[in-house]
Amino acid sequence: xxxxxxxxxxxxxxxxxxxxxxxxxxxxxxxxxxxxxxxxxxxxxxxxxxxxxxxxxxxxxxxxxxxxxxxxxxxxxxxxxxxxxxxxxxxxxxxxxxxxxxxxxxxxxxxxxxxxxxxxxxxxxxxxxxxxxxxxxxxxxxxxxxxxxxxxxxxxxxxxxxxxxxxxxxxxxxxxxxxxxxxxxxxxxxxxxxxxxxxxxxxxxxxxxxxxxxxxxxxxxxxxxxxxxxxxxxxxxxxxxxxxxxxxxxxxxxxxxxxxxxxxxxxxxxxxxxxxxxxxxxxxxxxxx
DNA sequence: CACTTGACCTGTCCGC
DNA sequence: TGCGGACAGGTCAAGT
Numbered sequence: 001x002x003x004x005x006x007x008x009x010x011x012x013x014x015x016x017x018x019x020x021x022x023x024x025x026x027x028x029x030x031x032x033x034x035x036x037x038x039x040x041x042x043x044x045x046x047x048x049x050x051x052x053x054x055x056x057x058x059x060x061x062x063x064x065x066x067x068x069x070x071x072x073x074x075x076x077x078x079x080x081x082x083x084x085x086x087x088x089x090x091x092x093x094x095x096x097x098x099x100x101x102x103x104x105x106x107x108x109x110x111x112x113x114x115x116x117x118x119x120x121x122x123x124x125x126x127x128x129x130x131x132x133x134x135x136x137x138x139x140x141x142x143x144x145x146x147x148x149x150x151x152x153x154x155x156x157x158x159x160x161x162x163x164x165x166x167x168x169x170x171x172x173x174x175x176x177x178x179x180x181x182x183x184x185x186x187x188x189x190x191x192x193x194x195x196x197x198x199x200x201x202x203x204x205x206x207x208x209x210x211x212x213x214x215x216x217x218x219x220x221x222x223x224x225x226x227x228x229x230x231x232x233x234x235x236x237x238x239x240x241x242x243x244x245x246x247x248x249x250x251x252x253x254x255x256x257x258x259x260x261x262x263x264x265x266x267x268x269x270x271x272x273x274x275x276x277x278x279x280x281x282x283x284x285x286x287x288x289x
Numbered sequence: 290c291a292c293t294t295g296a297c298c299t300g301t302c303c304g305c
Numbered sequence: 306t307g308c309g310g311a312c313a314g315g316t317c318a319a320g321t
Contacts (some may be wrong), residue, residue, distance in 0.1 A: 074315090077299080077300090235313070
């Protein structure tokens with residue numbers, strides 16, 4: 001699922017549902033989804049109370065009273081869905097995802113004193129790790145992660161300076177590089193480049209200050225809009241309550257190849273950049289202008 | 290170094 | 306209907 005807006009949406013939901021609840025038991029069916037020792041799990045997960053839910057980059061952090069944290073990366077198809085005790089009763093709408101949980105994509109189940117938290121992940125790329133809270137910032141994943149694009153302290157000047165660390169790379173490749181900027185993935189890279197009228201293959205060195213400023217504005221705009229819409233559901237993504245996000249109906253180019261550009265009416269095309277499907281308007285986003 | 294490709298997995302869709 | 310291949314929101318490791 002999950003780029004910054006999707007993970008942020010899950011975080012907002014879990015932050016309302018989880019703090020104060022106690023973890024009673026954990027079960028898992030795929031070691032790579034939950035690569036923790038039985039000893040750590042017994043000592044620092046079972047019986048711990050959930051204190052706080054946070055997000056950094058595309059990662060969720062659930063802080064526990066045991067001074068350990070659950071650190072969760074949803075990768076492509078991960079879901080973190082809370083089902084309250086009342087939801088287990090008969091008569092719940094059968095079309096609702098949460099009526100079906102656990103299902104065959106469920107990798108980890110956390111039983112709480114009230115309700116259950118399911119970590120589902122069809123493709124098994126995601127993971128949930130139990131780590132001492134003090135050590136979380138120094139794990140390999142976070143050591144190399146860039147700044148948060150929506151942080152109040154992060155502005156267009158800092159954005160430009162970070163992009164320019166990779167002058168010869170295409171701008172889309174750099175947007176997707178988590179060590180440059182945290183949280184941007186394929187959807188919001190394409191959407192923000194369309195907004196700023198920049199071809200995804202443009203080398204960073206060819207971008208004017210004005211263009212970089214436009215890109216920063218557009219990136220913040222699409223990320224904020226998507227959080228407001230509860231993220232993008234293309235296939236698997238759901239929030240903490242099992243509900244889909246609606247940003248895809250606001251998308252201008254992503255997965256809209258063959259449709260008219262909402263700005264100029266030209267037909268949106270799809271190419272491949274950095275190994276990823278890339279959507280753009282060939283008229284609005286020219287390589288040389 | 291910087292950039293590309295393959296690997297990690299399952300599921301779906303599309304063409305033959 | 307079946308089968309093979311391409312592709313999918315993300316990161317790593319290994320190759321060039």
